[in-house]
Amino acid sequence: MADTPTTPARRGRPARISREQIVDAAIAAGNLDTLTMRELATRLGVxxxxxxxxxxxxxxxxxxxxxxMVERVLPADxxxxxxxxxxxxxxxxxxxxAFLALPGYATRLSRPHRHTDPALGRLRAAVIAAFTDAGVPPHLAEQSWYVFITSVVGWLATQEHPLDLGDSTPRFDLFLGTLLRGLPAREPGAERR
Structure with a gap:
């Protein structure tokens, strides 16, 4: 995708920034929830x-x-x-x-808000296709997507705002292994593949 502004061009000197620079500056800011447009412009020097x-x-x-973020995490194939x-x-x-590198990102994704942008749609389509290509019926592939995304984003959000659940540090590898063993979703009473 070309680095083009989202609004019509205006007269004057062209901006000295790119979409990657904007996102990198947002990441470097430390917390997406508290980042203001004024602070971001200052960080970018524009x-x-x-x-x-x-x-x-x-x-x-x-x-x-x-x-x-989706471009960074979604495998090419x-x-x-x-x-x-x-x-x-x-x-x-x-x-x-990628999500934990931007404090507040996973927490924001886990909260109720508009999730209609095309990037998250591409992520959804890729995960659903992974399941349907493996022979999972489309309605269960969709449910598997819900289980996957809410579980992973929820786990990452709790890392940004840890729960006091005991002395040991939660391990993503154990969480992920358990999640993947439970997928794909299946109807109650159906045999595991």
Missing amino acids: THAALYRWVANRDQLLDLVNEV GPDGQEWRPWLADLAWGMHD
Whole structure:
């Protein structure tokens, strides 16, 4: 995808920023929930007007962050039929690393809000395709997507705001192994594959 602003071009000197720079500056800011557009423009060394040529408002900024984050974590190729577990594990580890690098990101995704941007739709479609390519019926592939995304994002959100559940540190590898053994979703009473 080309690095083009989301709003029509305006007269004046062209912006000296790219979508990757905007997202990298948002990540470097430390917490997406508290980041203001003014702070982001300052971090980028540009005026508000230059930033607003790329993102018209905070929602567009968050959509841009989603777009770049999904590009960073989504494997280029889908799994080969029955090999969906290693592919899904790679995706989950990519989400772990990228989402936790931006404090507040997993927490924001886990909260009720608009999830209609195309980037998350691409992630959804890829995960559903991984299941359907392995022979999972479409309605159960959709349910498997829900289980996967809510589980992984929820686990990552609790790492940003840890629960006091005991002395040991929660391990993503154990969580992920347990999650993948339980997928794909199946109807109650159906045999495990």
